[in-house]
């Protein structure tokens with residue numbers, strides 16, 4: 001994901017789900033003075049600074065926001081040159097964590113990122129290492145989405161079949177009981193799991209254009225296409241919408257404008273590293 005400007009404008013779906021999760025699951029009653037916080041997969045930085053931080057006790061010591069994309073980080077650094085925030089390059093599924101991240105954080109958050117990560121076990125092991133004993137995580141990310149079904153249908157079309165989509169689909173999308181699978185993984189890594197559940201969410205895109213831009217901001221295939229092919233890809237993508245039951249295209253106010261309702265399932269994960 002390398003389109004910070006577009007993502008900053010067209011990520012209401014992600015921000016709405018993230019806010020829902022924090023408003024319903026974040027508990028900061030037991031927090032002390034000077035807590036150290038990490039947000040993994042901060043993207044353009046907007047949600048770390050404007051969504052997460054305002055919901056935290058304001059006496060936290062620092063918030064390290066990490067991402068694997070330098071383009072995202074550059075955008076975030078430019079937009080938010082703030083004293084308690086630092087934007088750092090870090091791949092959560094790297095072979096190991098840097099020394100300065102080891103036992104470094106009281107709280108690790110992650111929003112709309114872990115579905116991009118193939119090496120789930122390695123990533124959660126790294127997060128475990130990053131926490132201080134007694135530290136906790138609150139993660140939310142996509143488990144299942146109708147948009148993944150569209151990606152899969154698109155790859156069956158001859159013209160787009162050369163673009164593999166497998167690595168961009170949540171590793172939990174095809175599983176019957178994703179929450180059981182993830183709970184087991186977290187327990188194996190050593191976490192005490194408090195919440196590991198799926199929540200069904202729906203999102204209303206007010207226009208087709210907002211929908212198209214939201215997808216383009218996160219769709220890695222679009223970035224691989226020859227510029228001359230982008231429009232045709234987007235048209236085919238829109239044409240696939242009608243084949244997906246959980247995506248509803250509606251007329252707006254009886255005129256020719258259309259809006260889109262879409263349903264997806266997110267994980268809510270709260271877990272603790274034992275003292």
Ligand SMILES: C[S@@+](CC[C@H](N)C(=O)[O-])C[C@H]1O[C@@H](n2cnc3c(N)ncnc32)[C@H](O)[C@@H]1O
Nearest residue numbers: 041042043047067068069091092111112113116
């Ligand atoms: C959809 S954005 C989420 C941004 C922000 N957290 C939000 O909710 O608006 C996902 C971000 O995860 C980052 N990402 C993907 N794989 C990652 C990895 N292995 N380690 C760290 N960040 C990763 C991408 O570069 C991208 O910026």
